[in-house]
Structure formats: C-alpha cells, structure tokens
Amino acid sequence: MKLIQLPTQAFEQRLKEEMVENPALESGKEEEELYEKDEFDNNDDYEDYEGNENIDAAEINIDEYLSNDETPEYKLQANNYSDDDEDREIPFAAATSFHQDLINQLNTFVLSDEEHDIAEFLIGSIDDDGYLRREIQDIVDDMAFTQGIYTDEKRVEKMLLIIQDLEPAGVGARNLKECLLLQLRHKTPTEYVDLAIRIIQNEFDAFSKKHYEKLLTIYDISKEQLKKGIEEIEKLNPKPGGAFDSSSRVVEQIVPDFAIRIVDGELELTLNGRNAPTLHVSKDYQEMLQTYKVSKEKSHSQKDAVQFIKQKLDSAKWFIDAIRQRQETLFVTMNAIMHFQQEYFLDGEETKLRPMILKDVADLVGLDISTVSRVANSKYVETPYGTKLVKEFFSESMKNDQGEDVSTLEIKKILKTVIEEEDKSKPLPDDQLAEILKEKGYPIARRTIAKYRDLLDIPVARMRKKI
Numbered sequence: 001m002k003l004i005q006l007p008t009q010a011f012e013q014r015l016k017e018e019m020v021e022n023p024a025l026e027s028g029k030e031e032e033e034l035y036e037k038d039e040f041d042n043n044d045d046y047e048d049y050e051g052n053e054n055i056d057a058a059e060i061n062i063d064e065y066l067s068n069d070e071t072p073e074y075k076l077q078a079n080n081y082s083d084d085d086e087d088r089e090i091p092f093a094a095a096t097s098f099h100q101d102l103i104n105q106l107n108t109f110v111l112s113d114e115e116h117d118i119a120e121f122l123i124g125s126i127d128d129d130g131y132l133r134r135e136i137q138d139i140v141d142d143m144a145f146t147q148g149i150y151t152d153e154k155r156v157e158k159m160l161l162i163i164q165d166l167e168p169a170g171v172g173a174r175n176l177k178e179c180l181l182l183q184l185r186h187k188t189p190t191e192y193v194d195l196a197i198r199i200i201q202n203e204f205d206a207f208s209k210k211h212y213e214k215l216l217t218i219y220d221i222s223k224e225q226l227k228k229g230i231e232e233i234e235k236l237n238p239k240p241g242g243a244f245d246s247s248s249r250v251v252e253q254i255v256p257d258f259a260i261r262i263v264d265g266e267l268e269l270t271l272n273g274r275n276a277p278t279l280h281v282s283k284d285y286q287e288m289l290q291t292y293k294v295s296k297e298k299s300h301s302q303k304d305a306v307q308f309i310k311q312k313l314d315s316a317k318w319f320i321d322a323i324r325q326r327q328e329t330l331f332v333t334m335n336a337i338m339h340f341q342q343e344y345f346l347d348g349e350e351t352k353l354r355p356m357i358l359k360d361v362a363d364l365v366g367l368d369i370s371t372v373s374r375v376a377n378s379k380y381v382e383t384p385y386g387t388k389l390v391k392e393f394f395s396e397s398m399k400n401d402q403g404e405d406v407s408t409l410e411i412k413k414i415l416k417t418v419i420e421e422e423d424k425s426k427p428l429p430d431d432q433l434a435e436i437l438k439e440k441g442y443p444i445a446r447r448t449i450a451k452y453r454d455l456l457d458i459p460v461a462r463m464r465k466k467i
Contacts, residue, residue, distance in 0.1 A: 003326045005374040008255040008274050011326075015277060018319055024312035025319060027279055098130075098241050099123055105166045117149055119159040122172070130171045130241025131179065132160070170240035177204045183236045195219065195229035207233070210465050227467040256382035258334045258390075260345055267345055269338050271331050279320050329367065333375045334390065336364040341393050348385040351410045355397030400441045411442055412452050419458055427461035 006014055019025055102123045111119065121143055126132050136153045143149040163172040169186040173179035177200060184197045199207050199215060206214045207230075216226055259270045288309055338345055340360065343352040358376070362369045376391040395409040418436055422428045428436070430449045437444050444452075458464070 001371070001374065003322055004329055004371065005378055007378045007380070008257050008272050012274060015323075022312055022315050022319070024309070025279060025316040027277055098128065099126070102126070102163070102166055102171065106163070109162060111162075114149065114151070115155075115159060117147070118143065118151060118156060119163060121147060121149070122156070122159055122163055126163075126172060126241065128241050129239040130168065130173070132172050132174050136160075168237070168240040170237060173240075176238060177201075179238065179240065180233060180236050183240070184232070187232070192225070192228040192232050195221070195225065196232040199229060200233065210462055212465070212467055223467055230467060254380050254387060256387050257330065257379040258381040260338055260381055260383045262346065262384060265346075267338055267342060269331070269335050271327060271334075275330065276327055277323070279316075279323065329371065330375060330379070332365045333361060333367065333372055334379075334381065336361050337376075337390065337393055340364070344393075345383060348383075350413050353393060353395065353407045353409050355407045356394050357396065358394065398442070398444075400443075406442070408452070411437070411444065412456055414440060414442070415449065415452055416456055416458070419453075419464070422464075424464060424466040427464040429461045 003011065003014065019027065103120060106116070106119055106123065109119075122132065122139065125134055125139060136156050140151060140153055140156055143151065160172055164182055166172070169183040170179040171182075173182055180200050181197065184193055184200065187193050198219070203215060203218060206218075212223075212226060215221075216223065219226075221229075255272065255274070257272050257275060259272065261268045261270075288305070337356070340356055341353055343354070344350070358369045358372045361376075362372045365372070376394060379390045380387050381390055395407040398406055398408055398411060400406050415433065415437065418433060419428070430446045430453070433453075434444055434446045434449045437449070453460075
C-alpha cells in the first residue's frame with residue numbers, strides 16, 4: 001500500500017534505497033535469474049521476513065532458493081522506457097539567495113562593526129516574502145541574549161531604515177501598508193503616484209475594502225483620477241521577497257505516472273516505464289547457498305551466513321512481488337478512470353467530465369476505496385490536453401433542471417465563466433449568480449454558490465469591484 005501511494009519520482013527514490021539496503025536485490029537485464037515465480041506464493045500476507053532470526057539453518061530448504069528455469073514471469077519489463085532514456089543531468093547556475101543578496105547590498109554601506117551586526121541580524125529576521133514580522137523590542141532582546149549585542153530600539157530602527165532602502169523595493173516592511181508605501185516612494189513622483197501615496201497612508205482601510213465612493217469624496221477627484229491612482233498601487237508587489245525567491249528556486253518537475261493517447265480514435269493507456277524496473281535476485285547470493293548445500297561440514301558461522309542470506313532473499317522476493325502488484329493496481333485503476341471519463345479524454349471539454357467518486361472506480365476494479373484514493377491523490381496523467389492530477393477527474397454529482405446528473409466540475413466551470421464575463425464596475429453578488437445559473441439549467445442555492453466560489457478562490461462581489 002505504501003508503494004502504491006508513491007508517485008514516480010518518490011518510487012524511484014524508494015527503489016534506490018531498497019537496492020542499497022538489500023544486496024540480494026539487483027537491477028539489470030543481462031543477469032541470469034534462477035528463481036521460480038511460484039515461490040512468491042509461499043509468503044502469504046508478506047510476513048515480516050526480518051523477524052525469523054531464530055530459525056535453525058538446518059531447517060532451511062536450500063533447493064527452494066535454487067532453480068535453473070528460464071527467465072521467470074515475474075521479471076518486470078518496462079513497456080515504454082529503455083536504458084537510453086536515462087535522465088540527463090541539467091547544470092544549474094548557482095543562484096544567490098534572497099538574504100545573501102541583501103547582505104551583499106548592505107556591504108556597500110559604510111557602517112561600524114556594531115551597526116553591521118545589527119543590520120545583518122535584521123536581514124536574518126526577514127521572512128521569504130520580504131517582511132520583518134517581529135517587534136523591534138523582541139529583536140533587541142534576542143540580539144542581547146543570543147548574540148551578545150546590547151543596543152536599543154532607536155538604533156535598530158535606524159538600521160531598519162537602511163535595509164528598507166535596499167532592493168527589491170518594499171523589503172523590510174513590517175506590514176502590507178508599509179510595504180506599499182516603500183515601493184511608491186521608490187517610484188518617480190507623478191500626480192498619480194502622489195495620490196496613491198496619500199490613499200495608502202491616510203485611507204488604507206477604505207482602499208482595501210474598495211470603498212471607492214468614499215475616496216472620491218475625501219480627495220474630491222474624478223473616477224478617472226482615482227482609477228489612475230489605483231493602477232499605480234496595482235503595479236506594486238505585495239510580496240517583494242517572493243519574486244526574488246521564485247526566480248532562484250529550483251522547481252521540482254512533475255513526472256507523469258500514466259500517459260493517455262488517442263490512436264485511431266481509441267484511447268490508449270500506458271504506465272510510465274520508470275514504474276516498471278527490471279529486477280532480479282542476486283546470482284552471487286544464490287551461489288552462496290549452492291556452496292553451503294554441497295559442503296560436507298557446516299560450521300556455526302556458515303549457518304548464520306545462510307540465515308542472513310535467506311532473509312535477504314525473502315526480502316528481495318517480497319519487494320519484487322510488491323512492485324508487480326503496484327504496477328497492476330496502478331494500471332487497472334487508471335484504466336477504469338479512463339473508460340469512465342471516455343468522453344472527456346476523447347474531446348478534452350471539461351464540461352463532459354462525468355460525476356465520479358472513489359466508490360465508482362473501486363466497484364469497477366474490485367479494490368478498496370482507500371486503494372483508489374492512494375492512486376488518485378498523488379499520481380499525474382499525461383493527456384492530449386495537458387498533464388493532470390488524477391484526483392481532478394473526481395467530482396460529486398448534482399441534478400440539473402432536467403433531472404440529469406451533472407458533475408460539480410461542470411457547474412464550477414460555468415460559474416467561473418459567468419464571473420469572468422461580469423461587469424467589474426458592478427460585480428454580481430451570490431444571489432444574482434444563483435439566478436443566472438438557474439436560468440442556465442442549474443438550480444443551485446446561494447450558499448452553494450458561495451461554497452463553489454471559495455473553492456475557485458474567487459472573492460466576494462465587493463472585492464471584485466473595479467473603477
């Protein structure tokens with residue numbers, strides 16, 4: 001079950017760990033294998049093979065571990081992956097971290113040793129978004145206890161002003177309001193930049209709640225002037241450290257576990273070959289058993305060695321069989337999902353996704369719901385329409401005005417489209433959205449609209465308003 005849950009990259013890492021831990025397990029296609037497939041059936045329920053240390057070596061049936069058959073059926077072959085497909089390492093340029101970049105800038109200032117130490121401590125207290133979210137007094141106390149630097153709030157505030165002059169603009173701010181003001185003051189002064197500064201400095205609450213009528217009255221300006229001022233604010237970065245961090249962060253690539261292609265109008269499913277390694281039991285270990293079998297005198301140390309070999313061979317057999325079962329489970333589960341959502345995979349239109357829950361797939365393949373959940377939650381499938389997380393194909397059902405079951409994914413997509421097309425100067429409240437969807441054939445309550453809107457990460461009507 002643990003192997004089933006692992007996506008391809010994590011599975012490869014787990015495989016490497018097992019190869020290191022168990023010398024009786026080897027990979028490769030050229031080694032002659034001597035095991036019989038039927039021996040897998042001798043380990044029902046995969047009992048703890050490390051727990052049999054007290055078995056007398058004399059009781060071990062050596063022939064059980066030796067066979068001269070041809071390559072057995074359990075040897076795992078990749079169906080779309082070869083030795084030539086090995087990953088090529090890509091050289092990455094060494095990136096300077098966000099905090100190191102700030103320290104490099106700090107080094108251009110002429111500061112005393114104490115001032116430099118205080119400033120460097122402040123930089124270390126800045127989070128990855130670029131904010132200093134600690135109280136100055138707490139920082140003063142922390143420096144005294146941990147660094148032996150005894151200073152006061154006034155001196156720390158002075159060093160903070162220096163840090164707030166560094167790039168990116170807005171760094172070292174203690175809250176969003178200060179962050180926006182720092183960035184606006186870095187801009188070339190204009191009529192609208194000055195208006196934006198006054199709005200943020202004096203009427204930040206009204207601005208954040210989009211009380212535009214109040215702002216028009218307070219500053220006695222036109223809607224066009226207010227719009228220009230707000231545009232200056234919208235250009236700012238609320239997370240100045242985040243942009244730097246994302247540009248230097250190594251992004252982990254997604255490796256699809258499955259691939260679905262359309263061949264002659266039919267769907268074809270393949271399991272990523274990296275999930276199907278070629279494994280076999282070490283020939284050297286089998287030869288050790290053979291040597292023990294033919295030897296006339298069996299010492300106590302030899303018996304201990306045979307016991308160790310037996311445990312490692314049992315472990316290797318268990319692991320190979322577990323991988324085979326993982327392959328089969330992944331394939332039959334995804335195959336069932338593919339056929340259940342056949343219309344979508346042939347067309348790519350999300351509104352054609354059928355309502356589907358874990359139980360639907362579990363009933364089709366005869367597996368437990370928890371097993372299907374493990375496959376769905378962590379696996380990706382490459383489709384003609386992009387790489388998707390398998391669990392995205394699952395959704396609850398809801399009846400339309402004609403009594404037909406439709407997917408909640410379809411309703412969410414329609415809701416999102418309606419909101420995107422609304423007049424942003426007069427955004428639609430949830431009750432009006434409910435009426436529009438009802439007219440389209442989806443009788444949904446207002447509270448359900450609010451729930452789907454939250455799931456789509458769409459704010460309430462007032463927060464969607466624009467001048």
